[in-house]
Amino acid sequence: MSASDTAKSGRSSAGEAGVPAGALLVVLMAVVSTVAVLAWPARTAPGRTMWTSARLHYQLYEPIVAEWNQTREPRVNMTLMSLEALERRLLSGFLSGTGCADLLETERRVAARAFTGPLESVGFVDLTDRLKSEGLYEQINAASFSPWTSRGRIFGLPHDVHPVMLGYRADLVEAAGIDVSQIETWDDFVRLMLPLMAERDGDGKPKRYILNLWETQGETIEALILQAGGTFFDEQGRPTLASARNAATIAQIVAWTNGPNRIAAEARDFSASGNRLKLEGYVIASVMPDWMCNIWKNEIPQLKGKVKLMPMPAWEKGGRRTSVWGGTMLGISKTAPDFEELWAFAKNLYLSPEMARALYREGDIVTPVKSLWNDPIYDEPDAYFSGQAKGRMYIDLAPSVPLRASSPYNSIAILAVQDAVVALGIYARQSGKFTVAELEPEALAALAPAQKRLEQLLDRNVFLRESAANDGGTGLSRLAGATEAGVTK
């Protein structure tokens, strides 16, 4: 049978109706599959939903949520997803107004994205009045609110404080006879630790560097700038990148990472090669927020008993000995019903002594609830950190943690400063100028385009412009304890 014969027979089989049999089959399949998809029951568990992107948190919350679901209504169903997926879904829900999970646990960068539009368009419930009326505002470390505060309103319950210390190879430092208790400032740190760089490898380069830092390590650069009293945005949410203090800090970073007096090298976090370099003692000291302790324990267990922590050296005598890195909050979606029940659940999950203990025991994270800081768990010696009571050390530093802006442009500001550091590094290598005094004027010039870029971005945002006119800035200074934490030093 030829093709034309087949076509003819097909047409004739369509019969008197005149519709080809093949067409009928296709339409039938389309109708059946559509009905099947529409009729397929969606798997929805009864109760409210909560999204988180942190596996550790999810595991810690499971027993608490299970207990809650046995005794209270409505049930809460947790879903663990990647941060990127959570970000996409959260923003899609907020922007389209179609709703998303009822409870959203998210980190700083993602939460800040919700603050791009007008204040009334923020998808999280404004918790400010509730926090104040229930006295929680005073009970929680002030700085922990700052990433979730936009235009004076607080949109999340803080999960942590995340103070920062320096983790260092105590075995190598103590073998060299160095007494870290003598270190108060970065100058002391460099002076006392420098003998560790005397040993050379086959290329004539130092076998070790005393600080784990490089020009594109945005988080550490941000932590150092905040520690030094620098800022990224002012009270009105305007960028403050090109300040003398920021210039001095990045000039010092470039001086540390370049030239004949270089003291810093790169050993990345969350990286096999970085972990190997840490294990080999290629870098002596790394900036360590509390959560990073847990990462080291899991990823570099061989360093157990070989590392210790010390407060960050200050930029000047009597200066701040810590900074901040990372952060998570729990927010309630505006589209969620049962606010009272969800608020009760959120407090039970985040503020209970049991959770604080679990958070520290399993995640090495200290709670932001000040009344729980007396818990003896924080005084327990930690074998990984050579028996130090690291919980107490972090808590002692918690009140000094600097405030951070919640600007949706914060991550871009950090990248812009990072670009300025890179540009300054190029200038240093090309000009042969490697001292802070020589680099400072150029640092200010390198920060100027970063500042301009941010200003242009902000100027284009009609919503923030309107909000600034109506509400007046980020409202950070209105946070309790803001003065001593120094938001706009």
Added chain:
Amino acid sequence: MATPRRAAWGFLAPFFVLFTLFTVYPLARAAVLAVQQTYGPGTERFVGLDNFKALAADPLFWKAVRNTTVYTTTTVLIQLPLSLLFAMMLNRPGLRGRAFYRLVFFSPALVGVVFVGMIFGVIFEKRTGLLNQFLHAVIGWDLDFPWMQNYVMPSLVIATLWQYMGYNMIYFLAALQNVPRELTEASEIDGAGPVRRFVSVTWPSIRPVATFVILLSVIGSFQLFELPWVLLNSAAGPDNRGLTVVMYLYQRGFETGDLGYASAIGWMLGMLLVVCAVVQRRLSRGEESV
């Protein structure tokens, strides 16, 4: 007559519905967004041509265009001759194990771009990276050589070459196998050498495929996103050396939340690609008329 016409529309309807839903509507929506500033569908402000004006004065956008153009030019100029060269080597009569070599050269194309980014991230690592370690062992290369800091574009080109050279080679190999053997033999009998044979016989025969491969490579290169995004840890690298147009579009649309600006970038990229396609078509027509 009416029934076959209805049937035709019935068959065409799925295409029209899907095309309207997923191509026409997004394009129209992007055009509307390009003249707006938005924070979701409920919060929109008409800003006229502000997005395009800002784009024209945005040094980062032009840096992204420059980076993407450099990447596209470099990859096309290096990759395609290499692909053709390897195809010609594999097309030699009497070559043993041709299928094996073809598989070896083609296999990188089977690896996802994200994996390529991760693999090359490890290879280009300072001190512990495979490349620096190997070069250090062989020629005493500097272990701290900063591939991904100071040599972002060469790193991207190397990774792309590894992944796509074999892929394009397959196109050329298929084209070479369709070059009429009698023409090659006739030119050989007439005394033409290998270069003359390539210029006068092989190239004219494979030119349509070469034009197609160049066009695909140019369009693909201008859409570069995943490789630098993974290789440079979700950023554009130091001093934005790895910033591409699509990456900038993503940053502005999905990191800054400025969908209007991102739509304007998308339209600019679209127009750029149309210009590339038109120029290339003109050039290839010119060649044909010659």
